[in-house]
Amino acid sequence: MERDGLRPPQIVxxxxxxxxxxxxxxxxxxxxxxxxxLVHGPxxxxxxxxxxxxxxxxxxxxxxxxxxxRTRVIFGPGGHAYVYLSYGMHDCMxxxxxxxxxxxxxxxxxxxxxxxxxxxxxxRPKAHRxxxxxxxxxxxxxxxxxxxxxxxxxxxxxxxxxLNRSAxxxxxxxxxxxxxxxxxLPLRFFIAGxxxxxx
DNA sequence: GGTAGGATGGGCT
DNA sequence: GCCCATCCTACCC
Numbered sequence: 001m002e003r004d005g006l007r008p009p010q011i012v013x014x015x016x017x018x019x020x021x022x023x024x025x026x027x028x029x030x031x032x033x034x035x036x037x038l039v040h041g042p043x044x045x046x047x048x049x050x051x052x053x054x055x056x057x058x059x060x061x062x063x064x065x066x067x068x069x070r071t072r073v074i075f076g077p078g079g080h081a082y083v084y085l086s087y088g089m090h091d092c093m094x095x096x097x098x099x100x101x102x103x104x105x106x107x108x109x110x111x112x113x114x115x116x117x118x119x120x121x122x123x124r125p126k127a128h129r130x131x132x133x134x135x136x137x138x139x140x141x142x143x144x145x146x147x148x149x150x151x152x153x154x155x156x157x158x159x160x161x162x163l164n165r166s167a168x169x170x171x172x173x174x175x176x177x178x179x180x181x182x183x184x185l186p187l188r189f190f191i192a193g194x195x196x197x198x199x
Numbered sequence: 200g201g202t203a204g205g206a207t208g209g210g211c212t
Numbered sequence: 213g214c215c216c217a218t219c220c221t222a223c224c225c
């Protein structure tokens with residue numbers, strides 16, 4: 001049995017989100033990823049918090065400095081993973097939005113654990129409550145074993161994917177967390193009232 | 200309940 | 213050499 005009032009184990013179903021889902025305006029992709037299921041191998045969670053990182057005038061975006069070896073994927077086709085090392089310690093996961101040639105990506109900031117809870121607990125021994133397994137961008141990559149070596153992976157094929165899923169909820173919008181440039185833009189989205197939102 | 204500060208290393212100027 | 217899209221611990225109410 002699962003502990004702490006989380007939903008019991010269930011079969012994760014739904015179609016893999018196709019490239020056309022991702023090759024749209026970044027803000028639309030960020031909003032529409034809420035409620036979908038991020039899957040990596042035996043672990044999965046419902047996406048409950050995202051942030052949009054735009055091209056153009058958004059100086060908080062890693063793409064703002066132009067194309068480098070690290071950021072090239074952000075300028076490529078939608079539906080690919082962009083994973084980077086944050087503060088020298090934590091891997092953070094984005095999914096590329098917009099068509100080939102136009103930058104944009106969506107940071108996955110929090111998940112609600114759905115499948116593979118016991119594996120997540122082993123991978124995150126410092127999380128003393130299930131509440132802390134995936135409620136932050138560096139935590140969820142640990143729980144799902146996603147690292148910067150996954151950067152560039154095509155998420156429309158299999159292995160590391162997002163599955164479609166319909167649910168009804170209200171979306172709240174705030175400025176993004178932990179940035180200094182463009183700190184006032186309303187580009188953070190989360191499911192209202194969800195326990196696993198990072199703050 | 201709350202927060203201040205340290206850890207730590209790749210990317211880019 | 214400087215800059216971080218963070219997490220955890222210790223310590224303080």
